[in-house]
Amino acid sequence: MSDARHEDIEALLGVYALHSVDEAERRLVHDHLDDCLRCAQEVLGYQEVAALLGQSGGDAPTGLWERIAGELEEAPPPLRLGVMPMAAAAERRERRGSSRVALAAMGIAAAVVIGFMGSVVVQQDARIQGLESARPDVPITATSVAALSSADETMTVDAVLLSNGTGYLLAEDLPVLTQQETYQLWGVTDAGVISLGLLGADPAQGMAFQAGDHVTGLAITQEKAGGVAKSENSAVVSGTFD
Amino acid sequence: MSELGSSGHGVGSESPDVTRPPTLSASSDAVLVVGISRYSQEALAEAYRRHAGAVFALARRLLVDATLAEEVVQEVFLRLWNQPDKFDPDRGSLRSFLLSQCHGRSVDLLRSETSRRSREERDARRTAESGYDLEHEVVDLLLADQVQGALAGLSEMERTAISLAYFGGHTYREVAELLDQPEGTVKSRIRSGLKRLRSELVTAGVGGWTGE
Incomplete structure (x- = not known):
């Protein structure tokens, strides 16, 4: 980008922050901000000023929340994950031997931690983890293991959850997907199912994830690349922690 | 196989004031x-x-x-x-x-x-009723004293241009037409006004500033 163009865009930063540009200029500045930290910081400052100008007290209209809540009820498609019953999962773990799972998972832990920040798992829910940093201390679970299995039991994925909330997967059984697809990891909680991150198209290598003690089980679905907020697909494999 | 819903234990359609x-x-x-x-x-x-x-x-x-x-x-x-x-x-x-x-x-x-027609009617009504300047808008919105103090430090051109852009929803080109000023001047005044406001408000400790 030439200096002249940078200066031209700089001149638009104030009006951009006030939504006072046309669509072409909005796109131009928006794209520029992705690459120019200085301009991005300047815009943030102006947006904060604009927010202060627009701040006010007062109440929202009666009944508006009810309408919004009604939309929430309708909007999220149900995530359909078949999680194995606890007894079946426990039986399978016993048959396979949970110590092998734990040892294998711990074995890959060091390698995984090295590349943790670049992990595909982290990419999807970096937003959540970043936001969680503002939370009070999250309760930590004891180490537990889970054996995830497909409905026909031809595929298995072993998982271990350490006491610091970090979990690891051994997903070598999962077939490689196309580049347009990804595996997505979900945590099962009492309140519902939450995304724990993307595993990529070929999760044969050990993968790390973050989960709190509210996660009682795991499931993996096959999704389009980039993942989904809520899945309508059945789980490829699923299981519960012991 | 059990099916699991994706929503949390929600408040349904109850008022958030009641259920939080x-x-x-x-x-x-x-x-x-x-x-x-x-x-x-x-x-x-x-x-x-x-x-x-x-x-x-x-x-x-x-x-x-x-x-x-x-x-x-x-x-x-x-x-x-x-x-x-x-x-x-x-x-x-x-x-x-x-x-x-x-x-x-x-x-x-x-x-x-x-909405163009109603906007024109609204602008005309506002102009007739109150003179439509930024300070009045700010009073209406119950802004903090520090914000009003910072606004007082702007030039009239800066205040008017920011007001028309932010509260009037006009593009800077429209603002330039309304004020009969060159577009470059309007862009510059809005930017300098925001910069000055930001500086004043940072000094006053108002707002959640980033990168300070």
Whole structure:
């Protein structure tokens, strides 16, 4: 980008922050901000000023929340994950031997931690983890293991959850997907199912994830690349922690 | 195989004022957004309880039409529900984020062909009633004394240009026409005015500034 163009865009930063540009200029500045930290910081400052100008007290209209809540009820498609019953999962773990799972998972832990920040798992829910940093201390679970299995039991994925909330997967059984697809990891909680991150198209290598003690089980679905907020697909494999 | 729903244990259609748990009412906005990212309707309800009034007031100020303003509020909070990752707590407060979303959407509506006529009528009415300057708008919006003090430090041109752009929803080109000034001058005055406001407000300790 030439200096002249940078200066031209700089001149638009104030009006951009006030939504006072046309669509072409909005796109131009928006794209520029992705690459120019200085301009991005300047815009943030102006947006904060604009927010202060627009701040006010007062109440929202009666009944508006009810309408919004009604939309929430309708909007999220149900995530359909078949999680194995606890007894079946426990039986399978016993048959396979949970110590092998734990040892294998711990074995890959060091390698995984090295590349943790670049992990595909982290990419999807970096937003959540970043936001969680503002939370009070999250309760930590004891180490537990889970054996995830497909409905026909031809595929298995072993998982271990350490006491610091970090979990690891051994997903070598999962077939490689196309580049347009990804595996997505979900945590099962009492309140519902939450995304724990993307595993990529070929999760044969050990993968790390973050989960709190509210996660009682795991499931993996096959999704389009980039993942989904809520899945309508059945789980490829699923299981519960012991 | 059991089927699991994806929503958290929500508040359904009850009022957020009635149902919010004590733990959420004491939570930071960042914690609320974490909850929203996990499909907690209680978290969204609490965010709504805290900020919907301000969002509605701004939308109403811009659009005048209460029904349109309500639609904007609904859209802003549904967008937060569907795309909570768009909010970055390191880049400003949740209220600033929501107000910016509200302003952008309101401006889009203002500029749409269907609302053009009512906008012209609104501008004419405002001009006739109050003189329509930024200080009056600020008083109407119950801004802090520090904000008003900072505004007083702007030149008349800066205040008017910012007012027409922000509260009037005009593009800077439209502002230039309205003020009979070159476009470059208007861009420059708006930027210099915002820069001055920011400096004054930082000094006064107002706002959740980033990168300081």
